[in-house]
Amino acid sequence: MGNFHRAHQAAYIDDLLEHGSDMRWGIVGAGVLPGERPGWQKLRDQDWLTTVVEQDVEHIDARVTGAMVDFLAPGDAAAIVERLCDPSIAIVSLTITEGGYFRDASGAFAADHPAVLGDAARPESPATVFGIMLAGLRRRRSAGIAPFTVVSCDNIPHNGHVTASALKGLAGVRDPDLAAWIEDNVACPDGMVDRITPRTSDEQVLLLRERFGIEDNWPVFCEPFRQWVLEDHFPLGRPALEEVGVEFVADVAPYESMKIRILNGGHAALAYPAALLGHRFVHDAMGDPLIRSFLDKLEREEIIPTVGLIPGTDMSAYFRSVARRFGNPAIADTIQRLCFDGSNRQPKFILPVARDRLRATGRARGLALVSALWCRYCQGSMETGGRVEANDPQWDRLRETADAARARPGAWLDMSDIYGDLGQSEAFAADFREELRHIWDHGTASALSRFASAGD
Template sequence: MAIKLTTQTLPEIAAKARVPQYDRSALRPGILHFGIGNFHRAHQAAYLDDLFSTGRDFDFAIIGTGVTEHDGRIAQVLSDQDLLTTLVEQEAGRSAARVTGSMIGTIGPTDRDRILETLADPAIRIVSLTVTEGGYFINAATAAFDPQHPQIVADAADPDHAKTVFGLVIAGLKRRRAAGIIPFTVMSCDNLPHNGAVTRNAVVGLAALSDPAFATWIRDNVAFPNGMVDRITPATGEREKQLLADEFGIEDAWPVFCEDFRQWVLEDNFPAGRPRLEDVGVQFVPDVTPFEMMKIRILNGGHAVIAYAGGLLDIHFVHEAMEHPLVAGFLEKIETDEIIPVVPPVPDTDTSAYFALVQRRFANPKIGDTIRRLCLDGSNRQPKFIIPTIADRLAKGLSITGLALESALWCRYCYGTTDSGAAIAPNDPNWDRLKETAALAKDDPLAWLAMEDIYGAVGQNAVFRAAFSEALTALWRDGAAATLTRYLGA
């Protein structure tokens, strides 16, 4: 029978998994984190758990919170198991379980007063965020903060009752300034180009709508370091809970499964202080831009490449897509011919070797990552992971045949059926709009590119319009398998 995860059962669980070797009662809060989902617990929380195991920086433990009902559900589950998480790190030939204990408190999303009190606490020196790519209120066409978003408009009209994470951050900073407390550093851990700058634009942009002088103060006094984060971390379902119970004998209501690989590159800009994360593998650099562009375009762009091809071919798992010669071949050709050649040089890094590592990671059969997860939220991800590469190649007069096909595959997927006729359940916050537009594009491909908030100027480029139209017409006429075969043959 599986052992329920609690502080009391850790000695028994230690025979099955690595458990914290430090005194959790000695930990003190130093970080308030918004968004305590799987990626945070596989990445930032795991790095801090490793750091605490070295016996240092016990004053940088995590208080977890959020602004969504989902955050509230996770907080309740974690509270019921003493804020412990079982992390299962997997490679093709091995799996290892560990229990992390770097989180020492949670605050539910409805407890706004406690969130603000914690933000104003001098002990909190870092406020970190994992609120997804779509959580930063960005206009995809302009790549700028969108002050017209309904949630932003609501917070600007009533800043004393802000509901967005950025409204709460502003309110916390105001309390600190009034009390003469140094501002905390705001650290995004989301997978965005220039995520620190994007976060600063959101915070300053929202503040400017109700208090322009305070917005200027934030711009001049608050640090927003950029960072690149990486670890493939699928969603948790009943499959993962049962695997944990069967293979390790541990009962965890919300375990996290992930690959063994992880990476974190950060700009060293923490005026209020930070933990010595370099001791556990975090790379601090003056400029994270080359690293994040490499990762976002090669890895995240690669995910998009295999996602919609795999989805239309009724492939369920990512590793199964990598076993399919058409999907794996599509990934290799588009990366080699179109993506990698326009990725700028990265210090001490061979981008071809990096892509080979990405291929191995995608092919890991233990992860259980799904094609559907990769297809999720294309309306937010395509403008960040694919369209900038198209724009760069068009500006240089280079071919975009493969990238146009990737965009056409996304459009065809959003029609709502696979090539076999199976229905595709809604898989995007803007699914209704995408599905309606994809239906129009079946007869008029340019209707898809008319979504200016997604494609911007790229959608008006004659070369891209022609290549996209040809690719989408071929997908409808011949199907995904035949279209991919022809592309690979070319």
């Protein structure tokens, strides 16, 4: 029930309720992790209402949304499973970040993950979101209740397929019959979601109070732009979301590729050079000619060529719109947010593009530079002075490996759970070594300038 869900899926459902043509739907929140309890308490104290504030340079608008009708206490898996067995629950949506799907470096379900093995050993006391859903599905099957549809709202290519693989993979560890039933009966449509939504700051809470007179414990500030593209596969029915701007298409994959590679890949590429050069906000980074030139060339020459065609869509124009959104100072999106969890985000947004570029051209120099900048950041020292705060679930390991990579760059690419076969590519490894050494010898600004001017 974090900021993105409340600014995106919940806002669409609220729009539909305001529209008045499909009043059957509402949202029951469910927090899997005990750490989500502070947010639950804030929303409980205001009857699950959320103020959504849309903001750009020339526009600010606030609306109180009320699509959420309940929010089950985070960490109470038994209560969530019980609610999942309610026949009125037709759709379960997931906003659990890219790292929540238990995937290995090849993209396959990681059946040997400790959390997966724990849920497989104790299926009646699940601790993961997939274990909880499986418990609900198992009980619905036993009671003769049709299974709910599962909709991933995370930035993962083919997220419906990935979600189904996780459900079937966990079920198959202990109960192959349940895995086969899921294969035949549980719908997991693909979807693409898009709205830049940073964390809420204390300053924003104060702004909302002073500008609009609204007291909100946990408002959401976001850009006006939003997009949701969905495969139309909902056996138990769905909200009439097409009435409020959701696009239903036969094949979501081209839209996923466009957004994940150009927008999320752009965020993942600019995050670490911006941090190393001391930028706090994304719009400040976009105003830095070095970073902007680096990003423009990287997108134009290495990222956009890997994106498939969408009839009627100009990819260069799409990137220009993304760049304008990145440069929106009213959002105050932080570089720290973009840097968070690189061990999950880089394998989703950067490394698959590098593999495609290597297959197509034999080189991926700019993307190797992105990896080198990430490595340099994880070493933990800023070029502007000071230390980098821990910013990844694997921070201790990343920092130790980045230290080793200063003398032996290959140590970074040896993290096979992150790089997979990409770390064995001689062309990628050679570019990575050269870029990392240049960063250490001459600095981030020099590395960006050298890449941006190459070939001019």
